[in-house]
Amino acid sequence: MLPVTATVCREVAPAIFQVRLPLPFALNHVNCYLLDDGDGWTILDAGLHRPELVEVWEAAWRELGIHRRDIHRIVLTHMHPDHFGLAGWLQQECDAPLFMSPIERDVAQFTWYDETTPARRTLFDDYLRSAGVAAEVATVVLKQQDYLRNMTRPLPAAIEVIPPGATVQMAGRSFTAIHAPGHADGQLLFYSAADGLLLCGDHVLQKITPNIGYWLNSHGDPLANYLGSLREVVALDVALALPGHHSPLTDWRGRIAELLAHHDHRLAAMYTAAAPGATALEVSYAVFNYDRFSTHEIRFAVAETLAHLEHLANQGRLVRDDSGEVRLYRAA
Numbered sequence: 001m002l003p004v005t006a007t008v009c010r011e012v013a014p015a016i017f018q019v020r021l022p023l024p025f026a027l028n029h030v031n032c033y034l035l036d037d038g039d040g041w042t043i044l045d046a047g048l049h050r051p052e053l054v055e056v057w058e059a060a061w062r063e064l065g066i067h068r069r070d071i072h073r074i075v076l077t078h079m080h081p082d083h084f085g086l087a088g089w090l091q092q093e094c095d096a097p098l099f100m101s102p103i104e105r106d107v108a109q110f111t112w113y114d115e116t117t118p119a120r121r122t123l124f125d126d127y128l129r130s131a132g133v134a135a136e137v138a139t140v141v142l143k144q145q146d147y148l149r150n151m152t153r154p155l156p157a158a159i160e161v162i163p164p165g166a167t168v169q170m171a172g173r174s175f176t177a178i179h180a181p182g183h184a185d186g187q188l189l190f191y192s193a194a195d196g197l198l199l200c201g202d203h204v205l206q207k208i209t210p211n212i213g214y215w216l217n218s219h220g221d222p223l224a225n226y227l228g229s230l231r232e233v234v235a236l237d238v239a240l241a242l243p244g245h246h247s248p249l250t251d252w253r254g255r256i257a258e259l260l261a262h263h264d265h266r267l268a269a270m271y272t273a274a275a276p277g278a279t280a281l282e283v284s285y286a287v288f289n290y291d292r293f294s295t296h297e298i299r300f301a302v303a304e305t306l307a308h309l310e311h312l313a314n315q316g317r318l319v320r321d322d323s324g325e326v327r328l329y330r331a332a
């Protein structure tokens, strides 16, 4: 039990409270938000379904004097488990509608609702094996998927959509929903031009670079989408960005410049590693330090490597060789 006096909510902007929830991963927390709409509250992002996160939500509501019935809307920036996992439970508890972008609703359906079929497991296994991941490691990664999926139950009964470009009234502000793909194909950011406040999900983070992964159901070139989106949203006049992990950002343009430079360097390193002919796994070994990885992170390393290799192949700098059982990339 948390002590009742624990301060779990932090007012990070007028009428916006950050709730930091613990995660059982190397990235050990996720930031969710409570937005005071005057006539009720919006929850932005949910967390994973684990008992310790439920306790934190209940402590947050106690602290702010919120009753479940006061929560009139749940909004998710994207469908990754650390943001989506508790959404079904919140929906049940608060009897509130849940909103996502149209793309993220479809990806959530594909990933969390349809994933358990044998055909899907075979597809995911093929995806890993084609990247060069050994059968026994692929089995462990599949188990990890099951572990994650268990923390997304109960699934939301219904998901409504916020289309990109829509205006959403929250916390006394008029937010515009902005489609910002890359980390997730359909991630939404919410921008309030009047005070330069941005709810930026996992699009731009301090300390860590958002994972850009090429997954089983990804758009063909998520890294191209990400870099293109960064070059667009850098134009926003952001005084304060409230992210899904780590601290709020005040140097919006400076952090975007660092992220763009990071991917330039990583593309160069991956090109060098792949040029003589290599699998995605081999390239990821050359670029990442596997000694400190759990199986959870192996997935991310492989997906991140694939995103860069596919981007280089789409640019015509690498070619894909599918003549064997495992895909090889090499210099064009």
Ligand SMILES: [Zn+2]
Pocket (backbone or CB within 6 Å): 030, 080, 082, 083, 202, 244, 245
């Ligand atoms: Zn996240």
